[in-house]
Amino acid sequence: MTHALQIQNLAVTYEKQPVLEGVNFNIPEGTLTGIIGPNGAGKSTLIKAILHLIPRLSGDVTVYGKPYKKQRSLIGYVPQRSEVDWDFPTNALDVVLMGRYGHIGWIKRPGKKEVNFAYECLDKVGMKDFAHRQISQLSGGQQQRVFLARALAQDSQIYFMDEPFAGVDAATEKAIMKLLQEWKQQGKTVLVVHHDLQTVRDYFDHCLLLNKTPIECGPTETVFTLNNLEKTYGGAISFLGNGPALVQEG
Amino acid sequence: MENMLELLTNANTQWVLLGALILGFASGLIGSFVLLKKQSLIGDAMAHATLPGVCMAYLIFGVKSIPLFLLGAACTGLLATYFIQAIVKHSRIKTDASIGVVLSVFFGLGIVLLTYISKNTTGDKSGLDDFIFGQAAAMVKGDIQVIAVGSLLIILISSLFFKELKISIFDPLFAKGIGLPVGLFNGILMGLVVGIVVVGIQMVGVVLIAALLITPPLAARYWTDQLGHMSFLSGIIGAISGVVGTLISTTGEGLPTGPLIVLCASAIFLISLLLGTRKGLITKVVKQA
Numbered sequence: 001m002t003h004a005l006q007i008q009n010l011a012v013t014y015e016k017q018p019v020l021e022g023v024n025f026n027i028p029e030g031t032l033t034g035i036i037g038p039n040g041a042g043k044s045t046l047i048k049a050i051l052h053l054i055p056r057l058s059g060d061v062t063v064y065g066k067p068y069k070k071q072r073s074l075i076g077y078v079p080q081r082s083e084v085d086w087d088f089p090t091n092a093l094d095v096v097l098m099g100r101y102g103h104i105g106w107i108k109r110p111g112k113k114e115v116n117f118a119y120e121c122l123d124k125v126g127m128k129d130f131a132h133r134q135i136s137q138l139s140g141g142q143q144q145r146v147f148l149a150r151a152l153a154q155d156s157q158i159y160f161m162d163e164p165f166a167g168v169d170a171a172t173e174k175a176i177m178k179l180l181q182e183w184k185q186q187g188k189t190v191l192v193v194h195h196d197l198q199t200v201r202d203y204f205d206h207c208l209l210l211n212k213t214p215i216e217c218g219p220t221e222t223v224f225t226l227n228n229l230e231k232t233y234g235g236a237i238s239f240l241g242n243g244p245a246l247v248q249e250g
Numbered sequence: 251m252e253n254m255l256e257l258l259t260n261a262n263t264q265w266v267l268l269g270a271l272i273l274g275f276a277s278g279l280i281g282s283f284v285l286l287k288k289q290s291l292i293g294d295a296m297a298h299a300t301l302p303g304v305c306m307a308y309l310i311f312g313v314k315s316i317p318l319f320l321l322g323a324a325c326t327g328l329l330a331t332y333f334i335q336a337i338v339k340h341s342r343i344k345t346d347a348s349i350g351v352v353l354s355v356f357f358g359l360g361i362v363l364l365t366y367i368s369k370n371t372t373g374d375k376s377g378l379d380d381f382i383f384g385q386a387a388a389m390v391k392g393d394i395q396v397i398a399v400g401s402l403l404i405i406l407i408s409s410l411f412f413k414e415l416k417i418s419i420f421d422p423l424f425a426k427g428i429g430l431p432v433g434l435f436n437g438i439l440m441g442l443v444v445g446i447v448v449v450g451i452q453m454v455g456v457v458l459i460a461a462l463l464i465t466p467p468l469a470a471r472y473w474t475d476q477l478g479h480m481s482f483l484s485g486i487i488g489a490i491s492g493v494v495g496t497l498i499s500t501t502g503e504g505l506p507t508g509p510l511i512v513l514c515a516s517a518i519f520l521i522s523l524l525l526g527t528r529k530g531l532i533t534k535v536v537k538q539a
Contacts, residue, residue, distance in 0.1 A: 053426045077427035084421045088286060089477045098417050102428035107410050134475040154428075 002064070004029040004158055004189035005050075010059030012042070012049045018212065019045050023059065025208060025217040030187045032180055034194040034204035034220070038233050041211045043193045044080065047160045051077055063158065073102060076156030078147050080163050086136045092146045093131040096121050099153030121152040125175055141172035148176060159183065159190045166195070177203060200224055254501065263500055266386050266453075269394035270492035270511070273453060276401035277446045278466035278488025280408050282481035283439055285467040287419045291346070292334060294460035295353035297447045299330030301360025301456045304381050305367060314377060316393055316452065323448045330356050331440065360456070384455030384508035386496045393452055400449035404442050408481075415439060416477055453496070455508035462488060462511060469519040472526025491515035 003026045010023035020042045027033055035043050048054045050061050052068060063071035076099075096118040097110050104110055110118075122128045125145040130138060138146065144164060151159055165173050180190055180203075191208075194200065200207065200220065207223050209215040209232040216223040216232075257263050284293055300323035307322030308314070330352050337348040367378060380388055408415065417425045418435040425432050443463070450459045470484035495511030524532045 048423070051427050053423055072427075072429045075427070077424060079421065079423045079427075083423055085286075088420045089471065089475050089480050090416075090420065091475065094476075095420075098421065098424065101413060101417055101425075101430070104413075106414065109413065150424075 002029045003027065003062075004031075004064060005191075006060075006062040007050065008060045008062070010046075010049060010061070011057040012045055012054065012059075013057050020049065020212060022213045025214050027189060027191065027206065027208075027217075029064075029189055030184060031189055031206040032184050032204045033189075033191045033206040033208055034200050035191060035208045035210055036194055036197070036200060036232070037210035037215075041232075043210055044162050046210060047077075047162055047191070047193060051075065051160060074157040076151045076154040076159045078151045078159065078161040078164055081140065081143055081147065081166065083162075086138075086143060088135065091132050091134055092122060092127060092138065092142075092149075093118055095135060095146050096149045096153050099150035102154065118149070118153055121149040122146075124152060125149045125179065139169070141168040144168045144172055145175060148179060152179070157188055159188065161190065161192045163193050163195065197229070257497075257500060262390065265391050265394045266389055266500065267493055267496055269389070269397040270386065270453060270496040270507075271489045272401040272405075273397050273446075273450050274462065274466075274488035274490070274492025274511070275485040276404045276488075277450060277459075277462045278470070278484035278486070279405060279481050280439070280442045280446060281463035281465075281488070282467040282470065282477065282484045283408065283415050283419060284443060284463055285471075286477075287439065289439075289443075290460070290464045291349050292331060293443050293447065293463045295334060295349045295356075296327045296331050296443060297451065297456050297459045298353045298360070299356035300324070300327045300447060300451055301381060302326050302356055302363055304378070304451070304456075305360055305363035308367060308378060309363065309371075312371075316396060319381075319452075320396070320448045323451060324444055326356060327444050327447055331444075357456075380455070380506075381451055382455050382457055383506035384451070384453050384458070384511075385499075385504075386453050386507035387500045387504075389452065397449045397453065400445055404445050405485075407438065408442060411435065411438065412478070412481075453492075453507055454511055455506065458508040458512045462491070462515060465512065465515040465519050466491065469515070469522040469526075472522035472528055472530050475528055487515065487518050491518065 005027040007023055007025050010020060011018065012020040023046065035046065037043055045054065049056050049059065061068035063074060093115070097114060099121070100110055100114045100118065104114065119128060119131060122131050125148050127142060127145050127149060130142060135143065135146065148164070164176055183190055192204070194203070201224060204220055206218070207220045208217045209223060209228055211232050216228045284290055303322035303324065303326030304319045306326070307318045311318050333352045334345070334348050337343050337351070338345050364378060377388055414430060414435050415438070418430065418432045422432045446463065447459050450462065454462055466487040467480065467484040469487050470480045473483055474480050491511050491514040494514045496507055499505045499507040499510045522530065524530055527533060
């Protein structure tokens with residue numbers, strides 16, 4: 001199996017405190033990986049460090065066998081919804097068009113082809129009717145869908161998503177999962193920071209259990225076990241029945 | 251009325267009005283970006299901090315030279331911006347307090363130097379006071395050319411990089427993710443602000459030039475939800491304020507230009523606040539009724 005992503009010896013510090021250390025893992029192509037761990041485990045930081053958005057103390061990121069910087073165009077990123085100012089004077093279509101900026105190049109404006117593609121992307125997430133809606137007038141779920149449409153517009157091979165399910169309605173959650181499955185079938189690789197342990201088994205075929213350093217990384221079936229979760233969460237887990245019903249305490 | 255007509259046909263007045271128009275448009279335009287990046291107050295501190303630069307240029311070179319003054323202004327303006335950011339980075343002081351401290355220190359120094367110059371130096375020092383509140387009537391064609399060229403350059407740069415500035419402000423993380431040098435564009439925006447402040451202080455004055463960056467985009471935001479429209483409208487509002495303020499200022503004896511320009515912009519803001527089609531106070535009430 002080809003590795004879409006290889007992380008070697010990644011470490012991040014913040015004000016001299018280690019946030020992430022000894023991070024080594026590989027992600028096979030065409031997998032849906034859930035990044036799971038307690039609050040403060042460094043999940044978002046991990047994504048940002050991989051994408052070179054924040055300074056790293058050390059670490060190499062290899063994408064399809066080549067250094068990250070040469071492969072940037074293959075990568076799409078969906079930041080947390082709370083990271084942007086939704087009062088910004090722009091509409092849904094404009095945000096989706098931003099997904100094309102990397103393809104358009106500097107100074108040039110998006111043309112008709114780009115605009116049509118952006119409409120298509122909005123349509124795919126059921127937001128075509130909201131194309132000209134000011135973004136502050138969208139619900140949380142709708143805003144997340146706009147971000148998703150922007151990711152679609154990027155047309156990437158590997159996607160990083162930071163808590164896409166946070167504060168969205170059930171319909172949006174379903175729409176997101178449908179798209180992720182589609183991506184997987186197209187051979188795309190997706191990494192998702194995820195909080196809800198209940199849905200891990202249903203959503204992801206791969207898992208990265210993280211608490212400042214990777215605890216386990218592999219197929220969900222083998223690594224998403226009570227034992228490993230206790231290691232990750234420091235024992236603050238209770239196990240209900242035999243199914244995927246895991247509840248995080250506290 | 252005859253007076254006004256005479257004034258309008260005066261070649262120098264025409265130049266000054268043209269300068270005010272272009273300066274107003276440029277500052278309204280980039281003011282939109284500054285406002286959305288929540289850096290309006292940094293612009294204000296930078297503007298106040300240009301005063302000691304102007305005074306030092308006079309003290310060092312001993313001559314009244316607009317290019318040297320503007321060079322001095324740019325130096326201390328940038329220095330103040332650097333201090334604001336350094337204080338925030340290396341201490342527990344937050345941005346608002348840091349801006350307050352730096353602004354008052356630099357402006358205080360500027361006033362001290364200005365007073366020193368007027369009491370202790372000989373030679374032609376007329377016009378230095380005008381940098382505080384601006385004096386359009388005293389300007390000549392050469393001064394206006396500096397304003398016009400500077401402003402046009404600022405308009406050109408911000409139009410060329412409109413898309414890049416927009417995404418760097420709206421979603422800097424995403425912008426970095428697609429390989430855009432967000433730091434560079436922050437720097438470009440900061441450079442544009444320094445540029446507008448420096449070319450504008452002679453006309454509008456160090457105390458109020460920042461208002462010409464802040465008020466027009468605030469007014470424009472009440473009429474549109476699109477950044478493109480907003481920044482253009484903001485430019486128009488800035489241009490109108492510049493022209494009207496300058497016109498009133500040149501008719502009266504020694505009326506300072508800056509305050510009049512700012513009052514004009516504020517009047518447009520007030521109208522927008524009440525009647526703006528996007529969340530204007532009266533519009534909202536009418537829509538609900």
